Amino acid sequence: MSVKPEDHTPEWLHKHGPKAHKREKECAKCHEPRNCFSCHGIQMPHPKAWDKAPHGPPAKENPLACNRCHRQRECEICHKTPMPHSTDYVMVHPRESIDGEVCTTCHNQKFCQACHERSNPHDPREWMPNHGVDAKQDDRGCMVCHHQEYCDNCHKNKNPHKVDYLAVHKQPARTDPGVCNRCHEEQYCMDCHLVETPHPEDWSDWHKQTAMKQKGVCVNCHDESYCTAC
Template identity: 20%
Template sequence: MTRHTNTARRDGRGRQALAGLSTLSILIVLIMGMAFGTGLYVQAGGGLTSGNIPATAPVTHGPMRGGSPVYPEQDIPLRFNHGQHLGLGLACARCHTKIGDSDKAADFNFPTGAVCDSCHGPQHPRPATEPANCGLCHTRLSAGRVTATLRAPKANLNFSHKKHLTAGANCQSCHGDMSKVRMATVLQLPSEASCLTCHDGVKASSRCATCHPSDTNGKLATRSFSDRVMPALVPRGKSSWGAAHDLAFVEDHRGIAKANPSLCAQCHDETFCTDCHAGAVRPMRIHAADYMTTHALDARASTQDCQSCHRMQTDCLACHQRLGMGGGPDSKFGVGSSLRFHPIGWEGPPDSPQSHAFAAQRNIATCASCHTEDSCLACHATTGAARPGLNVSPHGPGFAASMRCSALAARNHRVCLKCHEPGDPRNECL
């Protein structure tokens, strides 16, 4: 008895689902049912019957309009059941006909009235002979007329359905299982967690500006261009690479900023950090306790950009000189003798494995952050009263006869006089 009762209920729901459909519409459902293997067929005298007729999908959420920095408030005064339509074998593109060519988040990808008419009969526009059936879908009516239309402002995202579909994504990849949803809301729009399953820096770019709008300097626009009243766009939840800006983040952000400074730099510039970490506000909070004894490891390995906060000529050099690591009147070639910044043998002999020439050729500006020209001239100047030095040539063999020598001398010959005395035969390119 129970089995027959359940079957009757399913049959009743199936007939109710097709109420109001034209003969052509039922044929469409039949053809698509055969294509998707649902086992649906039309019974003589009308009506849908099968052992696999879908029940009305349960409601997974209450009414929700949204209203966030990413998804603006929307108003959809319609009555719709995704689960029921999918259960009849309809593909997503059957109603969302423009998805395949949609290349912007601003594209209107909702089904149009004409698309609905292909199954539900002509209503947009409605012929004079066709009865009005607006209440089948529209929820706001007055005297039989629709009083409110769908309002869904574009998401504040850079998004292309076409690119995602071409890359192999499907509707479920971003919108989830729609077979258990009636009216879709912002809850069915992609969340950050779902996006990061592909945007991990390997499958797809992990840069925030790939999806989120940015301004002219490349920083993320943390507020909507069209609605300045909306809350600011800040990372929320566990999916934000561990950078959720909650109350604990004030104390924990130092480790995240050190491990992944490029993530912070997508929204913040250096002034945002120095507002707190410079001067008397929090002068030492950016580094761990006793960091002075271990900072050389980070400085050598370039794990962080010291120059973003510190000036090498004032902060680094002044401290190194006070500690005996800088140049002084009795220092050798401008390098302090009590504590060494460079390893033993750094200043020579030439072409040795520890030769400083490799570092100087790679980035002479780094050397100049501590050393003046006198440090270089102590070795590289021509021997003489005016240019005392060790007469160590920084040029390779055959430099005087090379095009490089001629080009440098023609551009600014005074640079050569830094080391060579006037009248020195080596001061002219041969």
């Protein structure tokens, strides 16, 4: 007389994972752990705290073994991203790696440095005052790791500027020049204005010489009412 359960059909081996996952005690009545190990290659059922243990390495070595019991969404609950990664993940992973705690469940720092060579590509002392120039020259390079929102946190408006920004930039440049300086150096203004911008503190004492010679430069930012105020 056979004691094999009715659901153990010829296809049982291919679909037993989810049921064994939910009914492991029932499976253990007939099967020893070594029966599972012969196919899965790891202890079954998993030891306690398996999700906190370094299960990443065996999962990377044999993801199909995991898929026999676990569905994709189970991985995403903790990893916040599909597991195993898609074939193009190396191109999009930097944005997700900003939350390094998720990555370190499977990868250590050496894994990152194998490609990136160092943990942080930016030098904090140089990057903040100079990153605007780099961003203008290679904005796609920035976007590998940073979203637009990352820029907006400081700059308050999206970059690059709108097409008509050249015609209207004088107002924000006068009221808050510090925002402009985050991306633009003084020489950037000089290319058009031909004078130091923002003007130095004593500019009102000697600006008339420049105004008489280069009136067209003044009207880029100032209208006639600005002059008649004094």
